[in-house]
Amino acid sequence: MPSLHDRLATVRARVDDAAHAAGRDPGEVRLLLATKTQDAGTVLAAIAAATDLAASRGDDGPVLIGENRVQELVAKAPALADLVAAGRVEVHMIGNLQRNKINQMLPTVTGLETVDTTALADALALRAVRAGRALDVMVQVNVSGEESKSGAEPAQAGALALHVAALDGLQLTGFMTIGARTDDEAAVRAGFARLRSIRDDVVASGAPGTGGARELSMGMSGDLGLAVAEGATIVRVGTGVFGARPTV
Numbered sequence: 399m400p401s402l403h404d405r406l407a408t409v410r411a412r413v414d415d416a417a418h419a420a421g422r423d424p425g426e427v428r429l430l431l432a433t434k435t436q437d438a439g440t441v442l443a444a445i446a447a448a449t450d451l452a453a454s455r456g457d458d459g460p461v462l463i464g465e466n467r468v469q470e471l472v473a474k475a476p477a478l479a480d481l482v483a484a485g486r487v488e489v490h491m492i493g494n495l496q497r498n499k500i501n502q503m504l505p506t507v508t509g510l511e512t513v514d515t516t517a518l519a520d521a522l523a524l525r526a527v528r529a530g531r532a533l534d535v536m537v538q539v540n541v542s543g544e545e546s547k548s549g550a551e552p553a554q555a556g557a558l559a560l561h562v563a564a565l566d567g568l569q570l571t572g573f574m575t576i577g578a579r580t581d582d583e584a585a586v587r588a589g590f591a592r593l594r595s596i597r598d599d600v601v602a603s604g605a606p607g608t609g610g611a612r613e614l615s616m617g618m619s620g621d622l623g624l625a626v627a628e629g630a631t632i633v634r635v636g637t638g639v640f641g642a643r644p645t646v
């Protein structure tokens with residue numbers, strides 16, 4: 399079985415190839431390790447492998463990891479605390495967040511990628527201000543329109559982003575989506591292009607707080623090439639690095 403290190407290198411090479419093919423600088427695209435269901439030891443091993451790989455490329459930025467559930471975030475937080483405090487690791491919440499879990503989540507994350515309603519944004523902003531911090535957030539958009547997916551509707555995403563950008567306690571850093579679940583590459587790609595155009599419109603608006611909203615978190619193990627072609631700045635990889643997850 400290939401090691402974590404080998405798998406990570408393979409995924410990184412796929413991202414680099416896609417970036418080159420699109421005429422982009424591969425350094426513009428960061429990997430986020432989607433660590434759901436992985437135990438803390440495996441997460442630490444993956445962080446070490448990612449740190450080595452990045453160093454071999456002259457990249458000494460933090461390693462990005464993402465969790466989907468507050469319960470898992472809280473369980474793994476002690477193992478990650480030193481690395482986060484040292485700025486070696488950034489932890490993003492990439493799953494659906496219930497409002498009653500905000501206080502539990504806040505101390506364990508550096509950012510949240512799944513703001514999809516003004517109510518959630520307002521609740522987060524209030525808690526972040528109370529905690530004396532500015533939380534990095536992205537607006538999640540449901541570009542595929544699939545009912546099973548969370549995310550703001552594309553037509554409403556721009557207004558939501560402007561709302562978020564104006565709130566104390568939140569720092570809008572960009573936009574996130576989960577690609578359409580289909581073999582139709584053109585459809586998947588059109589969804590990613592949609593997210594990019596939403597981002598471009600919001601940044602071009604010049605509204606306060608939107609200038610730094612440049613991140614596009616899109617693409618996973620199966621569709622990262624298409625996402626990079628459409629401008630992804632963060633691709634979120636789970637199975638490509640860790641292997642298949644147990645089905646629950």
Ligand SMILES: *Cc1c(COP(=O)(O)O)cnc(C)c1O
Nearest residue numbers: 432492618619634635636637638
């Ligand atoms: C699990 C997950 C990923 C990674 O998916 P893989 O197909 O395993 O690479 C990315 N984004 C989100 C939101 C996820 O839940």
